[in-house]
Amino acid sequence: MKTVLIKCGGSTIEELSKDFFSSLHELRHQGYKIIIVHGGGPDINQMLKLLNVEPEFVNGLRKTSKATLKVVETVLSGQTNRKLVEKLTEHGLKAIGLNGSDADLLKGSYIDKDQLGYVGDVTSVNSEFLELILKRDLIPVITPIALAEDGAKLNVNADYAAAAIARALKVDQCLFVTDVEGIMINGSVKKSISVTEIESYINHGQIYGGMVPKVVSAITALEKGIEGVRIVAGKKGFYENQLWLGTKIIGRERIVE
Numbered sequence: 001m002k003t004v005l006i007k008c009g010g011s012t013i014e015e016l017s018k019d020f021f022s023s024l025h026e027l028r029h030q031g032y033k034i035i036i037v038h039g040g041g042p043d044i045n046q047m048l049k050l051l052n053v054e055p056e057f058v059n060g061l062r063k064t065s066k067a068t069l070k071v072v073e074t075v076l077s078g079q080t081n082r083k084l085v086e087k088l089t090e091h092g093l094k095a096i097g098l099n100g101s102d103a104d105l106l107k108g109s110y111i112d113k114d115q116l117g118y119v120g121d122v123t124s125v126n127s128e129f130l131e132l133i134l135k136r137d138l139i140p141v142i143t144p145i146a147l148a149e150d151g152a153k154l155n156v157n158a159d160y161a162a163a164a165i166a167r168a169l170k171v172d173q174c175l176f177v178t179d180v181e182g183i184m185i186n187g188s189v190k191k192s193i194s195v196t197e198i199e200s201y202i203n204h205g206q207i208y209g210g211m212v213p214k215v216v217s218a219i220t221a222l223e224k225g226i227e228g229v230r231i232v233a234g235k236k237g238f239y240e241n242q243l244w245l246g247t248k249i250i251g252r253e254r255i256v257e
């Protein structure tokens with residue numbers, strides 16, 4: 001079974017194009033099973049604004065109190081997940097929305113409870129359950145909420161959740177769909193970029209903000225042997241005539257002495 005994990009960033013869900021959905025159909029024709037993990041940072045911020053709560057981030061991760069967690073889950077599960085499942089259905093794709101805390105789908109642990117509150121990383125994935133859904137030819141659309149050992153729910157950055165699921169399922173391809181066409185350096189999109197280059201661009205501030213957790217997640221997926229790890233745009237197609245678009249992340253360059 002060939003599989004592709006697609007992380008849809010909150011920045012792009014509204015602008016997913018017809019060509020994006022055509023790419024999904026083309027992948028299916030090529031025999032790929034599709035798994036989607038979604039974000040929704042902008043939707044959460046909008047709701048917090050309505051509630052007069054100022055969003056707070058530490059290294060790109062949202063500080064999440066018990067009250068904020070309720071908002072995060074309500075928005076991601078009840079609004080963003082629904083929106084994406086509806087769009088897939090409209091474009092003729094059969095999808096099922098899943099909250100990561102259901103059926104032991106995602107188990108997690110606190111990253112730093114004192115500093116971040118209810119924020120976690122994924123420690124295990126119920127791969128068997130996901131494989132069952134894929135065998136039924138459905139596209140699981142996963143909300144990045146994990147269950148901690150103490151029974152609390154944890155807010156997981158969607159890029160991290162995507163990489164953890166990609167690794168657990170040993171997918172063939174892993175795509176981070178966002179609001180830019182790939183990694184841009186000096187105004188143009190890089191067709192490929194090595195881990196060594198990424199580290200240097202982060203140090204020099206040319207990769208920053210929301211792109212940092214994305215490339216960090218992409219690198220962890222790559223290091224687990226997933227060959228095709230890419231950053232692509234949601235407002236365009238990303239797979240046409242069996243060719244991938246966007247930026248491909250490639251391994252560390254060997255330094256020849």
Ligand SMILES: Nc1ncnc2c1ncn2[C@@H]1O[C@H](COP(=O)(O)OP(=O)(O)O)[C@@H](O)[C@H]1O
Binds near residue numbers: 177182183184185210
């Ligand atoms: N080198 C870079 N190339 C492209 N985008 C970058 C780069 N460095 C930082 N970014 C920023 O990262 C953003 C994507 O991250 P983010 O907004 O968190 O997206 P998502 O919601 O898809 O996870 C881009 O819109 C851009 O502002």
Ligand SMILES: CC(=O)N[C@@H](CCC(=O)OP(=O)(O)O)C(=O)O
Binds near residue numbers: 144155156
């Ligand atoms: C811990 C943490 O930061 N969680 C993220 C989850 C959503 C997300 O990752 O959305 P994007 O992919 O749109 O950024 C948040 O609360 O915003």
